[in-house]
Amino acid sequence: MRLLPLGLSIAVVISASPARSQGQDSSDLRAGAWDQSVRLEQQGKLAEARDLLRRGWGASDSYYVTLRVAWLTLQLGQAREAIALYKHAQTLPGAGPETNAGIASAWTIIGFQELEAGDRAKAREAFQQALEAEPQNAEARRGLSLSGDEMVISAELWAAFVRQSLERGGTWNAGAGFVHVPWKLDDTWQLRAAYRYFQTVQPEGSSNGRGPRAPASTFSSTHEHEIYAGGSVRNPWLGLELMGIIIDSSEVDAIAGQGARAWIGNRYGLSVEQGAFNRPLGWSHQVLPSLYVWPSDHVGLSAGVRVTSDAAGDEASGVAGVSVVAGAVQAYLQGHVGTERWPLYLSTPSVIVLDHDLEVGGRGTLMIGLSDRWSLGIQGHVEGIRARLPPGAPESTGSYLSLSLGVQYTSDSKGKEP
Amino acid sequence: MSLHIRSLLYVSTLSACLLASVGAFAQEPSVQDLYRTSYQLEASGNPRAAVEKMRLIRAKAGASYFVSARTAWLLYVAGDFEASSAAYREAATAAPQAIEPRLGLTLPLMAGQKWRDLERACRDVLRMDANHAMARARLAHALYMVGNYPDSAALYRKLVEEYPAELDHQTGLGWALTRMGRVAEAKVIFGKVLAVSPDNANAKSGMTL
Numbered sequence: 001m002r003l004l005p006l007g008l009s010i011a012v013v014i015s016a017s018p019a020r021s022q023g024q025d026s027s028d029l030r031a032g033a034w035d036q037s038v039r040l041e042q043q044g045k046l047a048e049a050r051d052l053l054r055r056g057w058g059a060s061d062s063y064y065v066t067l068r069v070a071w072l073t074l075q076l077g078q079a080r081e082a083i084a085l086y087k088h089a090q091t092l093p094g095a096g097p098e099t100n101a102g103i104a105s106a107w108t109i110i111g112f113q114e115l116e117a118g119d120r121a122k123a124r125e126a127f128q129q130a131l132e133a134e135p136q137n138a139e140a141r142r143g144l145s146l147s148g149d150e151m152v153i154s155a156e157l158w159a160a161f162v163r164q165s166l167e168r169g170g171t172w173n174a175g176a177g178f179v180h181v182p183w184k185l186d187d188t189w190q191l192r193a194a195y196r197y198f199q200t201v202q203p204e205g206s207s208n209g210r211g212p213r214a215p216a217s218t219f220s221s222t223h224e225h226e227i228y229a230g231g232s233v234r235n236p237w238l239g240l241e242l243m244g245i246i247i248d249s250s251e252v253d254a255i256a257g258q259g260a261r262a263w264i265g266n267r268y269g270l271s272v273e274q275g276a277f278n279r280p281l282g283w284s285h286q287v288l289p290s291l292y293v294w295p296s297d298h299v300g301l302s303a304g305v306r307v308t309s310d311a312a313g314d315e316a317s318g319v320a321g322v323s324v325v326a327g328a329v330q331a332y333l334q335g336h337v338g339t340e341r342w343p344l345y346l347s348t349p350s351v352i353v354l355d356h357d358l359e360v361g362g363r364g365t366l367m368i369g370l371s372d373r374w375s376l377g378i379q380g381h382v383e384g385i386r387a388r389l390p391p392g393a394p395e396s397t398g399s400y401l402s403l404s405l406g407v408q409y410t411s412d413s414k415g416k417e418p
Numbered sequence: 419m420s421l422h423i424r425s426l427l428y429v430s431t432l433s434a435c436l437l438a439s440v441g442a443f444a445q446e447p448s449v450q451d452l453y454r455t456s457y458q459l460e461a462s463g464n465p466r467a468a469v470e471k472m473r474l475i476r477a478k479a480g481a482s483y484f485v486s487a488r489t490a491w492l493l494y495v496a497g498d499f500e501a502s503s504a505a506y507r508e509a510a511t512a513a514p515q516a517i518e519p520r521l522g523l524t525l526p527l528m529a530g531q532k533w534r535d536l537e538r539a540c541r542d543v544l545r546m547d548a549n550h551a552m553a554r555a556r557l558a559h560a561l562y563m564v565g566n567y568p569d570s571a572a573l574y575r576k577l578v579e580e581y582p583a584e585l586d587h588q589t590g591l592g593w594a595l596t597r598m599g600r601v602a603e604a605k606v607i608f609g610k611v612l613a614v615s616p617d618n619a620n621a622k623s624g625m626t627l
Contacts, residue, residue: 027534027537027538027566030561030564030566030568030569031534031564031565031566032564032565032566033565033566034565034566034567034568034597034598035565035597038599057568062568062569062572063568063572064567064568064571064572064598065568068598093572093575094571094572094575096603
């Protein structure tokens, strides 16, 4: 019996309702169905390609048909259904190793879907299932590394130079050191602690806005300790963070404060930051509600209003920011227009401890990944300030500038927090 | 005409008639002779003439299973596949429990490339004998030819397991796998065939894909 070699497949379409209707039996439905299914797939009609085989073979005991239906189901994005089909195929005569590859592919798709949804725990589980089916699956390995470790501890160390100038008030310079340790216990809980040491060097008599003036004859130095400690709880869609703050300056008694942030959403949502400080002249409060959106995996946008209320009055400031993530490089820019006082930045964390009004300003941070775990950072912050002076005193404006360099380490080889 | 001449004419005519009858009686072959002649004609490569003898047998002895079956076979050998198919079907009707005519039917259907009919004929045989190897092999071929590669491959795979030395089953499986895109797997099979049958045309074709 000689079988003639053939080139590309061609077939006769048999499109019909389930077998045995309209006078057709399964033999009629199966004749030519395979080739036609391939043709439909090539035309992008995946569902039709699959349904053609299902009509012919139903709940098939054919390994080849089940394998192909599983493949088409996977291409249609129905990963879990595809896994069930691949597993069924594994029990059929003629089963081969490609079923493991199919199962791995399906689990990998699920893993990336979970990553997209922000659920790292489920993503991790899916990628691990994929690697169980096919240990060398490169995409699953990549996905698992993107999912990050369940527990991650990071540390960053910054050194800053700060300079403030006022028309009437002189100039002072400062140096600061900052260390920040976020500790992600698991996908839900995180603790954070940070410490900043701030030392000013200023001509006597000048004001750093941090306390009483000294006689203008020599340079004086003040120092300040800032301690931040807090924790957060989160899931892919909700989060809450609380933080305690102590600011201990050589010029004034220690100031206690707190910050909080709550957010809802994933790729887009609402975030509300809040801060309060028990300052010498009374409590100051601030709240910053903002909307955020990540129109792509690489760009995030936010906009909100910071409302400040303290002994000096109530102020509002429009705040906007943009984040850009491009491979090993990340950039963050945030600016405001409107008066702010003691603005709290929970992400860092930091407070601009000045008794002046910050009228307009912005800051930018650039992080450059040196390796999977190490990054180098540079940050700049500029503010236009207006000195708070007694009534009748001439206005005094100036600027606040800080420039920082830092390094960051993370135990999570690839995972990046959104 | 004189009485003498009339008598002579009468006797002559009567004699002639008698002689003709005897002659005729002496030339008519028996059914067995017809069978014998049909075998001789078949052996000498003249199936059509053999078919004619079978028709004479049928006319003389009436229709029977054997007449239908042998006629069907001779018609197949003669290349008249339609008539052969009809004769095999007649034989199957005459012997409803017989596998033989149903299996025989597959020959003209295969030769006439009536693949769907061949599929049905093979399944008829398999309903009576589920493990009939030849019927399964011809069914596998029919399924391949109508484009039902999965079922063809499954049948061929089973046949390869049961009759590993039958190279046609292996090349059949190879080609069914090829049509399903499993070329690498098919080439392994073709390679095994060529290892023991270097000039196997089917396997050679398969290796060129």
